[in-house]
Amino acid sequence: MEFSLRYLYLLAVLGGAALFAWIIAKDAKKFTGLQNNLSKIHNSIIYALAYVNENMLDNGRFIYIRNIKDKYHVNKTVYNTANHARMLYSLYLCEKELKIDGLSQRRRTSAKYFVDRYVKPLGFGRYAVVSDPEEENLKCEKAKLSATAMALVAFSDLRSENIIPDEVFEGMGQFLLFMQMKNGQFYNFYDIENGGIGENYNLNYTGDAPLGLLYLYEFNPKKKWLDAAKKGLIFLANMRKNRKEVQFDYSAMLATEKLFKTKDNGLTDDEIVLLKSHLIKMAEQVIPKQIVNKDEQYYGALIDNIKPLNISCIVEGLIATYNCVDDDILRMRIMKSIDTGIKFLRLVQIQKGPLKGGFPSSADWKEIGVPKAASLVRMDTVQHALAACVMFQNMFKED
DSSP states (O other), X not given: OHHHHHHHHHHHHHHHHHXXXXXXXXXXXXXXXXXXXXXXXXXXXXXXXXXXXXXXXXXXXXXXXXXXXXXXXXXXXXXXXXXXXXXXXXXXXHHHHSOOTTOHHHHHHHHHHHHHHHEEEXXXXXXXXXXXXXXXXXXXXXXXXXXXXXXXXXXXXXGGGTSSOHHHHHHHHHHHHHTBOTTSOBOSEEETTTTEEOOOOOOSSOOHHHHHHHHHHHHSOOHHHXXXXXXXXXXXXXXXXXXXXXXXXXXXXXXXXXXXXXXXXOOOHHHHHHXXXXXXXXXXXXXXXXXXXXXXXXXXXXXXXXXXXXXHHHXXXXXXXXXXXXXXXXXXXXXXXXXXXXXXXXXXXXXXXXXXXXXXXXXXXXXXXXXXXXXXXXXXXXXXXXXXXXXXXXXXXXX
């Protein structure tokens, strides 16, 4: 009798938890509405946009690094082409998803600067984003995989405005295919001076190329782009499925969501299961590490990572995962993690002064003895935090 009562009690508890999870999964807005004031998130977006606007030169180039402790010091040499393209994508999200006016012309000016300065032909109908050695501390010019892929993402809506001719879009896609191995993996760069493909030392973040190919496929629906994207994502999922720990690859998560949303993607049931398992595995690497005690100083960050850049990427990847998985209890856990991560970003954002709207490289930048780099405001940190906030607010946009 006692066993039966305990069993019934356990069923009731589990049933209640499942019902709660189902309600949250079906209407996340009701859950986060209790936890987060969306107007504050909107303010964070506006502040970040103001920072970006203030640090975009008239020609469209960004001031890549500022220093909170040395407000008037500007480093105009260090730059990163992939992050320039990512910033343009974040501005596109603001313009498209949130209907924020006033961004269009500035974004187009910056896109034209990027194309004129960095997009170059490589021969054989291929085009790529070529990094400046001085800006990126390289020995020679290199055609970069991620920068080219993110250019396809950032400029996909500008194809009809004569900023990038169709043959250049096609050529960038051909470059990505050229950089893909038979097993689906991608090389990182092409050494222009020596005519060789750079070895792929980085297996942690290789979702950029599939993401770029899927954006290209949207307006240039050639099967080769879709097939290469699928092959790249399936390679990553297979490579990581038997590992106990995997790096959080937010771009692969965004690309997987994009692939699932692509009509007639040709995925088999087994491939869908594989790709969803890949998403879940990465999510499960970070959710247990999150600081969830509201009394903790860095609430919302990870116990081993308090960098706004990394937390922003995690939020981006978790939002993509939330939109793909089916398990209601898992979705509840993911939503809680997203909501908490957004709180961290909002609280760590600079609220006043010349760098208002920016984000420090590390949340502990005010502490004594931290590395000097902690107080740097880098454009890539601002870009990812902006994208995370826009994606979060977009989850609750009325249909």
